[in-house]
Amino acid sequence: MRYIIIGAGAVGGAIGGRLAGAGHEVVLVARGAHHAALRADGLRLKVPDGEYTYRLQAVTGPGELGELRADDVLVLAVKTQDTVAALQAWGPAPVAGGGTAAERLPLFCAQNGVEGQRLALRVFRHVHGVCVWLPSTFVEPGVVSAGGAPLTGMLHLGRYPHGTGAIARLVAADLEKAHFEAPVVPDVARWQYAKLLSNLGNALEAVAGPIADDAATTLFRRVRAEGEAVLDAAGIAYASAAEQRELRGHKVDLVPLDGAPRGGGSSWQSLSRGTGTIEADYLNGEIALLGRLHGVPTPLNGLLQQLANTFAREQREPGSLPVEELVRLADGAVAFVQEARPAAS
Incomplete structure (x- = not known):
């Protein structure tokens, strides 16, 4: 072939x-x-x-x-x-x-x-x-x-x-x-949806830097939990984190390479290359879409989708938004949805 x-x-x-x-x-x-x-x-x-x-x-x-x-x-x-x-x-x-x-x-x-x-x-x-x-x-x-x-x-x-x-x-x-x-x-889709949950952090990393400290890690957990709630509401099966860890083990451990620093994942790389586009519409945006279809609010994924697209469109430096500011914006997005829901009902 x-x-x-x-x-x-x-x-x-x-x-x-x-x-x-x-x-x-x-x-x-x-x-x-x-x-x-x-x-x-x-x-x-x-x-x-x-x-x-x-x-x-x-x-x-x-x-x-x-x-x-x-x-x-x-x-x-x-x-x-x-x-x-x-x-x-x-x-x-x-x-x-x-x-x-x-x-x-x-x-x-x-x-x-x-x-x-x-x-x-x-x-x-x-x-x-x-x-x-x-x-x-x-x-x-x-x-x-x-x-x-x-x-x-x-x-x-x-x-x-x-x-x-x-x-x-x-x-x-x-x-x-x-x-x-x-x-x-x-059931390849079951593995892809599990990977999608991991990829919800791509936009977070792209706009605010590596998910390393407590603030970024906690925010990512909130973003992922929102994604899991949406997939559960939609009845979409996905491999658990434990199943993935058991299968992968230490088969694909990341090794530093001379002359080839890894600044970040695929979304980070899109910003660093100044391509003008980013895949957030199909990662965090997938969760936002499913949330609208199944009546589950997705303020955190919607915020990351919006920010990632703005960074790409305006060719901003990856990781340039302080994580503290991102957390403030995230809390505001959640509060806005919570305040709006009773009026909408």
Whole structure:
């Protein structure tokens, strides 16, 4: 099989690089300066066992590949806000022997949140979800780091919305030869919703810095509890924190890498790169959406969604809001909702 990594940034670059290192054919899809660096110098992947350079085919879109192959596997690793554009580009791509990518090829959504695969299923027939547990960083154009050890990451795979299938098992086998653990599960969404709860802290970290002191940790617990209440009200199953800890153990411990500091998670990295967009609408915003659908107030997640989008739009420095100020805003948001509810009823 040939793997086409649509969005060869932190997560996509780490997956693509590790697959290439295990001997698989890989095509990287990127834009701008990152694409230019991949074309000129290859992908440099910094990991605990060393630094590797992979000179792989790098393209900006399907037109540069001509007809896709019947054995191609598409891995969608763009941020959720870039999903629709990627689907519009790759769905109609012709496949050798007839038909289009959307009709014939498997698409694996290696993204945070749950919305990307919903969007994909509107276009692609064969959609697989991936629960991504992969600490990685876009260091600079052409350079990606992944500091997990002894494994690079854990990637639960399954058909979306449910089921497994032969292609998922084949992809899992390739990933497990490439420094990943890749359980194939019939309920991948249950793991993704559990990861979503963890990702609710991404916006908090992005605007106020690492969740390290008591104030930030307490606030994150409140944000997560709000998310759990929403999922419970919606009847959505999610793996417990204890189940996740038991499965992951110390398989993906973060190791400091020389020349590749990890400033923060994916939302932090979006702000530090000044991309102008952030995925909060599909993380905290997913909780806000479900809360409105099921009558559960979500003032904390709504606040973080709003702040993260403001920071991205105005290209503010990540972590520049004092956590004490964020806690004050959070308390105010909760109080406002509590005061408004009796009037609304």
